[in-house]
Amino acid sequence: MTSEKTTDDVLIVGGGLAGLSLAASLGHAGLRVAVADRDAPATQLDEAFDGRTTAIAFGSQRLLTEIGVWSRLEADAEPIREIRVADGGSSLFLHFDHREVAPITGNAAPFGWIVENRRLRRALFERCAELPKVTHLAPMAVEDHAVEGETVTARLADGSTRRARLLVGADGRTSPTRERAGIATIGWPYRQTAIVCVAGHEKPHNGIAVEHFLAPGPFAILPMTDAPDGTHRSSIVWTERPETVEPLLAADQATFDAELQRRFGPHLGAVRTLGRRFSYPLSLLQARRFTAPRLALVGEAAHAIHPIAGQGLNLGMRDIAALAELIVDHARLGLDIGSPALLQDYARRRRVDALALSAATDVLDRLFSNDIPPIAAARRIGLAAVGQVPSLKRFFMRYAMGQRAGAGLDLPRLVRGEKL
Amino acid sequence: MVASQANRPAQMPSSSVDPSEIAHFAKDSARWWDASGPFAPLHRLNPVRLGWVRDQAIQHFGRDSKSMTSLAGLTVMDVGCGGGLVAEPLARMGATTLGLDADAVAIEAATAHAAGHDLNLTYRVGSVEAEPADTYDLVTALEVVEHTTDPTAFVIACARTVRPGGLLLLSTLNRTAKSFALGIVAAERVLRWVPAGTHDWKKFVKPAELARACRAAGLDVVDTTGLVFDPLAGAFKRSATDLSVNYFLAATKPTA
Numbered sequence: 001m002t003s004e005k006t007t008d009d010v011l012i013v014g015g016g017l018a019g020l021s022l023a024a025s026l027g028h029a030g031l032r033v034a035v036a037d038r039d040a041p042a043t044q045l046d047e048a049f050d051g052r053t054t055a056i057a058f059g060s061q062r063l064l065t066e067i068g069v070w071s072r073l074e075a076d077a078e079p080i081r082e083i084r085v086a087d088g089g090s091s092l093f094l095h096f097d098h099r100e101v102a103p104i105t106g107n108a109a110p111f112g113w114i115v116e117n118r119r120l121r122r123a124l125f126e127r128c129a130e131l132p133k134v135t136h137l138a139p140m141a142v143e144d145h146a147v148e149g150e151t152v153t154a155r156l157a158d159g160s161t162r163r164a165r166l167l168v169g170a171d172g173r174t175s176p177t178r179e180r181a182g183i184a185t186i187g188w189p190y191r192q193t194a195i196v197c198v199a200g201h202e203k204p205h206n207g208i209a210v211e212h213f214l215a216p217g218p219f220a221i222l223p224m225t226d227a228p229d230g231t232h233r234s235s236i237v238w239t240e241r242p243e244t245v246e247p248l249l250a251a252d253q254a255t256f257d258a259e260l261q262r263r264f265g266p267h268l269g270a271v272r273t274l275g276r277r278f279s280y281p282l283s284l285l286q287a288r289r290f291t292a293p294r295l296a297l298v299g300e301a302a303h304a305i306h307p308i309a310g311q312g313l314n315l316g317m318r319d320i321a322a323l324a325e326l327i328v329d330h331a332r333l334g335l336d337i338g339s340p341a342l343l344q345d346y347a348r349r350r351r352v353d354a355l356a357l358s359a360a361t362d363v364l365d366r367l368f369s370n371d372i373p374p375i376a377a378a379r380r381i382g383l384a385a386v387g388q389v390p391s392l393k394r395f396f397m398r399y400a401m402g403q404r405a406g407a408g409l410d411l412p413r414l415v416r417g418e419k420l
Numbered sequence: 421m422v423a424s425q426a427n428r429p430a431q432m433p434s435s436s437v438d439p440s441e442i443a444h445f446a447k448d449s450a451r452w453w454d455a456s457g458p459f460a461p462l463h464r465l466n467p468v469r470l471g472w473v474r475d476q477a478i479q480h481f482g483r484d485s486k487s488m489t490s491l492a493g494l495t496v497m498d499v500g501c502g503g504g505l506v507a508e509p510l511a512r513m514g515a516t517t518l519g520l521d522a523d524a525v526a527i528e529a530a531t532a533h534a535a536g537h538d539l540n541l542t543y544r545v546g547s548v549e550a551e552p553a554d555t556y557d558l559v560t561a562l563e564v565v566e567h568t569t570d571p572t573a574f575v576i577a578c579a580r581t582v583r584p585g586g587l588l589l590l591s592t593l594n595r596t597a598k599s600f601a602l603g604i605v606a607a608e609r610v611l612r613w614v615p616a617g618t619h620d621w622k623k624f625v626k627p628a629e630l631a632r633a634c635r636a637a638g639l640d641v642v643d644t645t646g647l648v649f650d651p652l653a654g655a656f657k658r659s660a661t662d663l664s665v666n667y668f669l670a671a672t673k674p675t676a
Contacts, residue, residue, distance in 0.1 A: 029488070031488065332474070332486075332513075334510060334511070335467060340455055341455065
């Protein structure tokens, strides 16, 4: 270990979407932050690194606006104005129109926006580079960390050490930080793999997101901005049984496109894939604890849920909004930002939300990913019923937009669109 | 109770320091910063009382409420600072801070806790009577008044050190049936939040008495705020109207 030591307020392990969003939130408020990521920024911006898109809910968009990121992203974000949910081949639609949530948002704001992960990543890189108190260390792995008194010290891959009041694990579902802290996880894999790709189609999508519940799992068509050459595009999240995925990924373009078209239906005209196909095995994972001494977990390090409702990143954004608010409020009062009281408060605020969403998405998936006749019939009635009851429907929409907190808890300021 | 020699305050011509009070705190002084130790209630109280102090200072001195160093450039004296639970945060808010206490062990704990941090923070064993007049922008004495020999004399002594145009911030316990029930019976004897003998109910001060002492010292009272425990949230919070147990009082010294 060298004698060189640098002291930050907060050291974030993992410079993905969650880690960088937290760094920008804290740096924006004037705290000294370091983010360490094992991958180089150029690698992370490469199209081959992450082919996914993200559904940014209304609440997450407010957070990104507040921390100066959204303005760089707006041109690459396609608003979702309508959501159509269809059960298999049935013609029963659950239809959500953004004009119905005007009472929630104050105007006819969209439900959310679809953004390519690498665009969001680039906007976050740029914003963090602008903030004088944010240090972005990449590529730089964190090898180890230890707590002593009111300080946590991390050893970095280059042999240097950094000290901070608080360490944040934002290093994803396999979080080495979580493992080092001895925090166990609970969860199970789904017998499902998501194929992710971008589809070009003849007709414009008009801002409509479609979720088809097919027996192997949901098939989602998410509206994207047009390509520079004017091609209409949608992002596809196509859930299949693992054994079906292999041949699909290996198939030639024409075969794959034919399979895609079959699930797409005719409503957007002829469909073809643009760029690479990616695949991600799905699993549900929840950390048993969200904190350890001087450590808080955020994003997928704390909880990875089923992508069925497009809530993964938004759940992580609510972690960030809650943690950033607690840290900033404590720092302004000159209080210890890694204190047991703060960490306890963070865990209390987040656990309800994370568990409720894990359970809801798990149940949704189990309900929809099967062909057992009584269940299929019941869910058709259920879908229709939700559509018939305006208050129930608004409840779902409000949750999807990230505008509901757990019982008895206030939404963090950043999610309400207020300054930290 | 007998105070050990080390803990006995420096002899002052006239001091508000009560030696038996100092002895009471001194036996736990090494554990001031243990959030689950004998001073746990003060740790729990700290966010809300620091929030009130900061808000009053921001309002009075016209500071930016979003700043991380909202008290930068101000000189502050925290009287009866104990282990520095208030003085150190005030220094982190940017103030040039002096923490004063009659308990040498507490001052030692406070000094040790702040060591190695780059703060404008000094600790000294002593009592407020020996401090120069008309000096500090802000003088704080939180949960101290009720531990002094003569609350009125103590408030006047604190007020004397505030510079014209400066601010005096106090918090203490009201002398009501409810404060006896909660502060003495519940907190000391039933819940054991604080060691038995921490408080003497007869020394508790009514808001009107505290305000009268401030006015006698030539200060104007600008705010009184209650502090209540919210059992649902498990936390203390401010109350505009309920001053029946804990409360804050802010007073300003007129310029010239």
